Amino acid sequence: MSRADLLEGLTIDTLIEKLEKHLYVADRSLATALYLAIKMNKPLLIEGEPGCGKTEIAKVLAEVLQTDLIRLQCYEGLDASDAIYEWNYPKQLLYIRLLENKGDLRDVESELFSEKFLLKRPLLAAVMHEGEIPPVLLIDEIDRADEEFEGFLLEFLAEFQVTIPEIGTIKCKKQPIVILTSNRTREIGDGLKRRCLYYYQSYPSREKELKILKLKVKGLDESVMAKIVDFVNVVRQRPEIAKKPGISESLDWANALARLSARDLNRETVMATLSCIIKTQEDLMRIDIDSILSMIGSMGGKSG
Amino acid sequence: MHLYDFVCGLARSLRRQGLKVGISESIDACQAIGLVIDRGFEDILTAIRVTMVKDPSKYHLIEQALEEVATGGGGTGEGESGEQGGEGSEYAMQPMGMSRGSGQDQNSASTQFVMYSPAESLHRRSLRPIDIHALKTGKRIIKRMRRRLAVLPGRRSTASKKGDIAFAKTIRHSFRTFGEIMELRKSTKILSRARLVALIDISGSMDTYTDWLVRAMYLFSRFTRRVEVFVFSTRLRRITDLLAITDFDEIRRRLSSEIDLWGSGTRIGYSLKIFLDNYGNMLNRSWIAVIVSDGWDTGEPELLKFSMSNLRQRVGRIIWLNPHTDKPNFRPLTIGMMTALPYIDVLAGMSVLEDYSSFLRFFGKSIKPLKRGESLVRRQPERLAL
Structure with missing residues (x-):
């Protein structure tokens, strides 16, 4: 079975089975929520008590779907340069020095701001992912990030594209499977909740x-x-x-x-x-x- | 019944019960139920939960909504604002003097008599409007208060001559001189503001102050998002969402109609326990808890002791405002105050709320900016003489 078929032929029962094969015991309700998130191309927000397997489910799902896991760990003060991209300044500087020695400064600007000097942070990496199966993007502990970052995520989760002024807009080819987790250290805004499917992970039976x-x-x-x-x-x-x-x-x-x-x-x-x-x-x-x-x-x- | 009719009826019913179920949720629900419709009831229920009810404490409302849809009660489309439809059933016990004025009520009034009832006596009340002058003054004061709340070194940095060398900024700046580093850029950490959680007693004995407190909390919520507000008497209600509404008249209307805890007895320990059980996860040492209560507790002292010690563990500072503290011969002799006192950092009277300047002075004293490396630690309980 090819990887694409794996995603196509997914059912709730097979998902439970595959998760268990990867040592994750999922309730039927959690498997249904994951199944719906995959089939509906919607982000899934999982809230619950700490240590109940919220982060683990994203890791295991990536293994089940044989795709990459891209993780963005949220914290207070997280900004776009940590979440989307940053230019590799030391490398750019070295490159300028090399060009100076060669004396060849033609097309320096387009070279300097090209993909090879781009440090891809998790959100850009998810957008630029090239694989048969889209990656699993884990946005972990979103409640720890500031409200401003949450506001930025609203736009990202709606469009799944990133605009870099020097390069242009990059749109994802295949929408990543997005899982957001929250320990409920603060209430997540209504806007973000509205864009996501929601699952509450309580203590297990x-x-x-x-x-x-x-x-x-x-x-x-x-x-x-x-x-x-x-x-x-x-x-x-x-x-x-x-x-x-x-x-x-x-x-x-x-x-x-x-x-x-x-x-x-x-x-x-x-x-x-x-x-x-x-x-x-x-x-x-x-x-x-x-x-x-x-x-x-x-x-x-x-x-x- | 067609799937769309079913989902629309369900959405209407959930909306009437106070849930925010919009068009996008209904569309998602149609799609999700469509994907699992040939499975069992459990999967359909999960599909409804993940798309329409995004609050685990409200899951129980689904059953009621399903029942309404099954009996055809969800399809009228009237009363979706959550006022008319839900009110009658939820608040079947109308207190005396608050009847809806029908002739039948007037006739039956003669047969009413007063006696003890084990049921809670829960009231609603109307709040005074806020004037534009108070809003402007409040904005000025709260802006100054916000600065005083900035006590914790955060992760963000700002350019500063005295700070540490910022490598990325220095390199970026050097591009202006063709990669030659001419100047070292420096930055310091921006101080994060402490978060505030206000727990306001709105029982009968605190009636004089609730109006002012709600207005103060409204102003605070208007100009900073780092505040959570709860009201309690025999139960606890979070009103942060309500206070986020811009129009104060709308807040007054909704507080009066939706909060039915005004003027009843007090169960501080129980209310604190509910607060900690449901919202305890959000707390950490950067939070300051402000409890406004006279300490008259009709609940178990043991529960209050336990809840206070639990709160003590989770927040950086506990400030207790008690109106009786202003009295010259005040001694914390109520069981509630005696139980809570060991866990309180600052105990003050309501005189700090008499005018804005004393309020500010109080805040300046009780939330002193911390030195570098110093954490919010517990201090000996003290009374502020203002």
């Missing part, structure tokens, strides 16, 4: 989380994994814990316990490895390990 651990962590007993999932779920429900652990924390914890060859989840192992899931001093002081362990012990009793 117990069964799904256990499935993820089984898929990704090797060398750990299944009963320990089940206890990890129960423990983390109880911690998430505790109102006194400010920073709730996500799936990535569960995975880190399971991997740590696997490295330590833990056979059971008891007070000692929890105390030694708790920093994998609890990452603030206040939360560490507040957490009542014994009560959680006794709670998951009774849960295990009921299910068993």
Whole structure:
């Protein structure tokens, strides 16, 4: 099957299957949202708690579609020169010096502002991508960027073109598959939401989380994994814990316990490895390990 | 029913329930449902969610809208402004004295009597308009306040003689002299402004101040986007979106009609918990929380303690404005104040709001610009004597 056929013959069920082959357990609703984003050529905005696999889905999707992943990490103060393009000034300077030595300064301007002196930042790289399948453009943590950058994105996501005054307007041949993620550190503007499909990624169900651990962590007993999932779920429900652990924390914890060859989840192992899931001093002081362990012990009793 | 009729009915119903569902959302929904229509109900529901309801807290409205469309209730096209249609059902409990003036109401008034009810007593109220003079003064004051909020070194830089050498700018500048570097360009980091979250108690005991506070917050929202405003009494409502509307008369109208929390009891701890649960992710040490409340809390002190300590962890500074602090013999003896006090950085009275200059002075004192490298750290609770 050619790459183009891969995109053409995509269904929700095959997408779930392929994602799982690449070690990503997706809900049917997430797979449907991705499927719709691909088929409708619309950006997909995924919001949710930190560490729930929002960034990972873009990476895995690029692998599934056998295409490139182009990532733009957002932060406060992100501007066009970091997101679109910048001229390679040192290289331009060196080139001028070389031409001076040669004494040949004809067509210097058109040479100096040509593609070979252009540093392609993620958005331009996505527009200029030449491949059978369009790239996956991940605009990560858009909530960290300023509102001004969000305003710029409105135009970019509508036109998928970049104008460079010295070169002209560059329009993309194949529209990239755009995935935006947000941790909800601020409300995303209505304008941007309107241009995107929207998916909210919440904490996974117990069964799904256990499935993820089984898929990704090797060398750990299944009963320990089940206890990890129960423990983390109880911690998430505790109102006194400010920073709730996500799936990535569960995975880190399971991997740590696997490295330590833990056979059971008891007070000692929890105390030694708790920093994998609890990452603030206040939360560490507040957490009542014994009560959680006794709670998951009774849960295990009921299910068993 | 045709797909287009179904989507239009659904959009109308969702709009009536206060969701912003425009034409583009309806078009997307038609396309998305068309792509999954031969699949199960779950996929169709996802298609509706991803295209029409872009707020997870509103997902429950879809079921109601689907029911309306199925029973033919979504197709009239009237009352789409979200006022007439939704109001009757959502606010079935009209407080006394706010009936719609029909003859039947007047007749039944004689049979009404007052007794205890476990249900919340929620009210609406009308707010005073804002005059052009206040707007101009407010703009001037807020501009000065914005400067005082600039306390954190950001990532952006500006040209400066005293700053660090900016390599890219120096090279770019050297093009004017054919690549010969004649001058080193320097730049310094621009200070970012701290973000402000205002949590305003609009319960009965704070009635005197709510009018002024809403107007102040409107002015603040007009001239800076770095502010989030919430009102609370027994529940919490975010009003940042409402305050973003340019026309204050429209804001007054919508605050009066849509916010039904005015003048009831107070559950500070519960409201703070809801705030932290839903909006806690947006907070960090660059935020300043301003709580305006008299500290009369009818909720559990434990919950207030827990919520305050949680808030303490997440923001850089907590300022509490309490009207009773102005009284000469004030001592924070209410359970609410006693519980919250250890977590507060600055406790001040409402006298700081008497005029704009004292308000500014208060802000200058409580949000002192930080030195280079200094972070927003907790200070000992202090009372500002103004």
